[in-house]
Amino acid sequence: MHALLKLLTAALFTCLSLAAYGEKLRIVTEPWAPYVYEDQGAMYGLDYETTVIVFQRLGIEVQWQFLPWKRCLVMLDQGSADGALDIFHSQERDAQLLYPSEPLSDVDFVLFYANERPHPAQHLGDLRGLTVGTSPGYLYGAEFSDSALFNREPAPSHEANFGKLLLGRIDLLITDRRVGQHLIKTLGLEGKVSQAPLVVSRQPQFLAVRRGAGMDLLVQRFAAELKRFKQEPGYVALSARYGGIPGIAAAERTVEQQESSAP
Template sequence: MPLITQLIAVLVFTCLSFAARGEKLRIVTEPWAPYVYEDNGKSLGLDYETTAIVFKRLGIEVEWQFLPWKRCLSMLETGQADGALDIFHSDEREATLLYPSEPLSEVQFVMFYANDRPHPFRSLDDLRGLTIGTSPGYLYSKDFSDSTLFTREPAPTHEANFGKLVRGRIDLLITDRRVGQHLLDELGIRDKITENPTVISQQSQFLAVRRNAGMDLLVQRFGAELKRFKREPAYAELSARYGAEPAASVKSEKATAATEKTVEQQESGAQ
C-alpha cells in the first residue's frame, strides 16, 4: 500500500474512532467572551463557533466543559481532557501539547484602570509600587511576569478582577483588549473604567490537544480545515458579528503602531 494511502487510512481511522467507540473529544476552556462563552445555556463566541464548525466538517463529536483556566490545565495534565480551546503556544507546552498550524484568533493584552484612580503608563517602569490584577494559570510576557517593580494579584474570574478594580482593591488589571471591552458593557461599568492603549503583549490563540494520544493527523486535518474555513464568507460574517478581524488578516496601521510600542518585544507569554 502506498505511503499516502496508509496516511489517509490512519487519518480516517483517527477521525472515526471516537464515534466508533461511542466517545467524544473532550475539550475544556474558560469563558473568554467574545471568543468563547455561555449565554443562557448556549455556547457562543468567535473561536467556539469556528471550532465547532470545523469539527462538524471533520465528523468529530465534541464534549465541551467550561471551567476556570487553572482547572483546564490540570485536566490536560492528568488526561481528563483531550484538548483545550484558546490556549497560547509556549515552548514548555510544546512538549505535551500538539498545535495546529493555523491559529483561531489573535489577542492583545492591555491594562485597565479606574477613572477615579488613573494610572496611565507607557512602560513597566511606570507601574512601580502598584498592584496589578491577573488571572490564575495565565502566562504573560516574561518581563511582566518576572518584574519586581509591582505586585501581581490573581482573582478567580475576570468579573472579580474588574470588581476589585472598581472598589480600589487593585490599581490596574491586565486582560485581552476585546475581553475587557466586552466586560465593560456586560458589567455596566464603562463609565468607571478606562483602557490604557499600551499593548503589553500580543499572541495567537489555538485549539491544542494532548501529545501521544493518537491525534497527530487529526490536528493536521483540523489546521487545514480551519484555514480553508477562514477564507470563506461565512467566517467573515462570524468575525464581523463578534467585532473581530480574521486572525489571518493583515494588521491595520493602528494595530501595527501599537505593537511597535509594546512593552514586551520578546516572545509573548501564553494563556
C-alpha cells in the same frame, strides 16, 4: 501523492477509532466572551463556533466541558481531557500538547485603570510600585510575569478585578482587550474605566490536543480546514457577528475562572 494518502488514511483511522468505541473528542475550555461563552445552556463565541464547524467538516464529534482554566489544565495533565480550546502556546506544554499551525484568534493583553486614579502606562516601567490585578493560570509573557517592578494580585474573576479596581484595592488590571471592553460595557463602567496605551503582550490562541496516536495528523487536518474556513464568507459573517476586529457583541456574558477550584 503518497504522503497525502498516508495522512488521510491515518487521520481516518483516528476518527474511526473514536467512533468504534462510541467516544467523542473531549475538549475543555473556560467561558471567555466573545471567544467562547455559555448563555442559558447554549454555547456561543467566535472561536467555539469556528471550532464546531471545523470538526463537523472533519466528521469528528466533540464533548465540551466548561471549567475554570486551572482545572482545564489539570484535566489535560491527568489525561481526562483530550484537548483545550483557546490555549496559548508555551514550551513547557510542548511535551504534552500538539498545536495546529493555524491559530483560532489573537489576544492582546492590555491594562485598564479607574479614571478616578489614572495610570495611563505606556511602558512596564510606568508600573513601578503599583499593584496589577491578574487571573490565575493565564500566561501574560515573561517580561510581565517576571518583573520585580510591580506587584501582581490574582482575583477569582475578571469581574472581581474590575470591582477591586473601582474600590482602589488594585491600581490596574490586565486582561484581553476585547474581553475588557466587553466587561466595561456589560458592567456599565463606561466613563469610569479606561484602557492604558501599553500592550503587554500579543499571543495567538489555539485548539490544542494531547499527544497520542494519530493526533499529530488530526491537528494537521484541523489547521488546513481552519485556514480554509477563515477565507470563506461564512467566517467573515461569524467574525462580524462578534464585533469584528476588535469589537464586542453586547449581549455576551463572561464567566471567569474561580480560584476556589484551582488545584
